Amino acid sequence: MPTIQYTGRPGVLDLSWGHPHPDALPVDGWAAATGAALRELGWRALTYGHEAGPVELAQWLCERLAVTDARAPVPAEVFVTAGASHALELLSTQLVEPGDVVLVDAPTYHLALRVLADRRAELVGVPPDPETFGETVTRLRRAGRRVALYYLVPTFGNPTGASLAGDRRRALPAVADRLGVTVVEDDTYRELAYDGPAPPSLWALSGGAGVVRIGSFAKSVAPGLRLGWLTGPPALVTALAGRGYVDSGGGVNHTAAVAMAAFGRSGAFARHVASAVERYRAQRDALVAALGAAGVLSPVPAGGWFVWLAAPGASALLPAAEAAGVSFVPGRRFFAGGGPDDHLRLSFSMLGPADLAEAAGRLAPLLRAASPPPS
């Protein structure tokens, strides 16, 4: 039984893990924030917390989102969660009944597919094109199916690194609202924007109706804290706070939440994110440049942790790649029910520039062999 989830493999530069760089975790800063919250709030930092989260964190979050998004929530629109995965579990418990259809982007975050499948929903992949989305909902409803929600990662997405284009960003929530389908927007990567600000969230563009946006401190601060949040309609926040489990235990991660409020208010959060952005931008640049130098054309994600490479037969490439000392996630795992075997996901989060360049050098010959240049 180990301490952490990550397990390294000797000799393999493993670009399959969407985990933070060890040096990007604020070891001293978190001890200081915890100490500050305990000094400031005393016993109130340790007793049962307010069900929707402590006011200190909700208020600071509203201020932060006024900077990083196009619309700031009010505290009544905020529910503090025990991480983004917990938020998705909680939302699916609240919104999805067994046998429902859950629509998901194609491709999308592969472990979100597992969270949703645990609810015994049928997952149907649909790209975030408003017209296709609307047609799919209509077709499913004609067949007597209930469509519970639409899940996507529209900003610096996992696995593609891409963001939904502006016209679709505006149209999609409008169509979903008209059809009465809740959009669940996984906005985990908003703080990791490398080439200018992140685009406005679907939640902001929707005016707060019909979209629930999941945020997280896992990428911006530290995943082990298991601390995240969501913004959504006040009635949903009230419903989540009223679940028996939340009423019984109080705020779902109270002590970490008040420590994060201290981390935010002290300025440590902003400094830490700025430093993480520098780090991950440099890592992205190193990976993209090394791939390019080795003859592999790569998209340049404007944020987040992932590069999505065209790679015909990606699954079959994996054993050869691992034999060459590099690993990745085959792209078809990011589709509900499996998808085309023509891409792979590289994560540049865990390794420094030199390791990423070496990894690109190991991978590129295999990719070039798999995709011969057009003759």
Added chain:
Amino acid sequence: MPTIQYTGRPGVLDLSWGHPHPDALPVDGWAAATGAALRELGWRALTYGHEAGPVELAQWLCERLAVTDARAPVPAEVFVTAGASHALELLSTQLVEPGDVVLVDAPTYHLALRVLADRRAELVGVPPDPETFGETVTRLRRAGRRVALYYLVPTFGNPTGASLAGDRRRALPAVADRLGVTVVEDDTYRELAYDGPAPPSLWALSGGAGVVRIGSFAKSVAPGLRLGWLTGPPALVTALAGRGYVDSGGGVNHTAAVAMAAFGRSGAFARHVASAVERYRAQRDALVAALGAAGVLSPVPAGGWFVWLAAPGASALLPAAEAAGVSFVPGRRFFAGGGPDDHLRLSFSMLGPADLAEAAGRLAPLLRAASPPPS
């Protein structure tokens, strides 16, 4: 929007809250433990944790349970949770299907009833008498019902403060195992034993088969941490660790878990619990003595936080009690579907001895009037 869940009411000595005494929360100790874990483990305290919980906490827990229970688990039997309420939510998601029957003790912890009801189970109250329990299961199965689990708080129980007697403690898990019904044992109050050691858990008596025992640090250390654990069959631990939500987010409260391991290993946990036991024993004694001095016969709970008083028409007493400046929870709330209105629950956890004596003095005349002595 407040910081914490508790809301005080001016002029009311409120014995309805099962919350810790503010002075019993280890404000300095928790800052020290968090700092120690971060110094010792560095980035590994902050990244995604092992799904079932970090080995450091699992091992320490096994050592602690060797002292406080009749059987110590091995780490493969331990799953670290985000509190006892989270454990019950997680177990009900794993074990209960909508429409199932969930058996619950009568009376039992009222908010557990809400957690289980959220799963759309039908709750059926049955006392922990092995014969009645077995007959109830058989009757329900004959009627075509699936019985998902049996929930109870058999040690220093909520709301009664009582513990299941030795002969039933041994027989109940045996009957449940023979019938194939999982017993979910809420063992939240084990550390708060005032008159000698707590009785062995049902989990320990069962030899580990057919019983899942929920433990918590909410009463022994601090509820705001949202940290607990369960002991159960290794196959269940593996199944919980394999849920999409846990695979996606890693250990459900990793940083708090490694800090708790540091708190435990340093000796701070044992010292803190010893001090909390002294405090709560003095509070229990003050309440029971003041009730007795005012002519109200009270049971003397050997652990936990609650006194369960006979009080005919308890619900109707509540407004008069609050007008007199004291509050409680009417007993019928602790029964699935409502129960007899003949008891009330007093919690002695939040108030010091003088306040508890004053509260007893305010309440006793009402109780005496409601239960005239036999003529």
